Amino acid sequence: MFQVCVRAHFDAAHFIRDYDGDCSNLHGHRWDVEVCIAGKQLDQLGMLIDFKEVKQSIRKTLKLLDHGLLNNLTFFGPKGVNPTAENLAQFLFLEFKRDLVIEDKRLAWVKVFESPDTWAIFKED
Numbered sequence: 001m002f003q004v005c006v007r008a009h010f011d012a013a014h015f016i017r018d019y020d021g022d023c024s025n026l027h028g029h030r031w032d033v034e035v036c037i038a039g040k041q042l043d044q045l046g047m048l049i050d051f052k053e054v055k056q057s058i059r060k061t062l063k064l065l066d067h068g069l070l071n072n073l074t075f076f077g078p079k080g081v082n083p084t085a086e087n088l089a090q091f092l093f094l095e096f097k098r099d100l101v102i103e104d105k106r107l108a109w110v111k112v113f114e115s116p117d118t119w120a121i122f123k124e125d
């Protein structure tokens with residue numbers, strides 16, 4: 001089994017509703033995002049998937065979030081879930097899964113770093 005992973009980042013603000021502490025105030029992060037695709041079969045070039053393909057898809061999605069307020073997205077709005085690293089990892093997983101054409105491969109996991117020392121991972125069971 002191979003895994004091909006790409007890292008990208010974006011900057012965005014958020015606040016965590018009902019949080020007992022500073023994180024309920026509006027503040028920003030540089031969010032680092034890692035996306036990994038898994039599969040068994042390499043192509044004739046020896047690639048599971050071209051890094052370029054993955055980067056294009058990720059950059060397109062992250063551009064929509066860059067310099068924005070995550071709480072403004074419906075997913076993280078008043079009727080949605082809080083924009084924690086965990087929920088952001090799930091949100092991005094669903095976005096990438098919809099956008100990436102990966103045929104015989106699968107989206108293995110998405111990792112979201114809120115800081116160099118703190119991160120969350122979402123993957124399907």
Ligand SMILES: Nc1nc2c(c(=O)[nH]1)N=C([C@H](O)[C@H](O)COP(=O)(O)OP(=O)(O)OP(=O)(O)O)CN2
Binds near residue numbers: 016027083084114118
């Ligand atoms: N499991 C999670 N815990 C927390 C999340 C999260 O997304 N998932 N988010 C936050 C806040 O967004 C906050 O910005 C980060 O808090 P913290 O790590 O405490 O940040 P500090 O810069 O204050 O860290 P120090 O090391 O204490 O300076 C909170 N928790």
Ligand SMILES: [Zn+2]
Binds near residue numbers: 023028029114
């Ligand atoms: Zn935060």
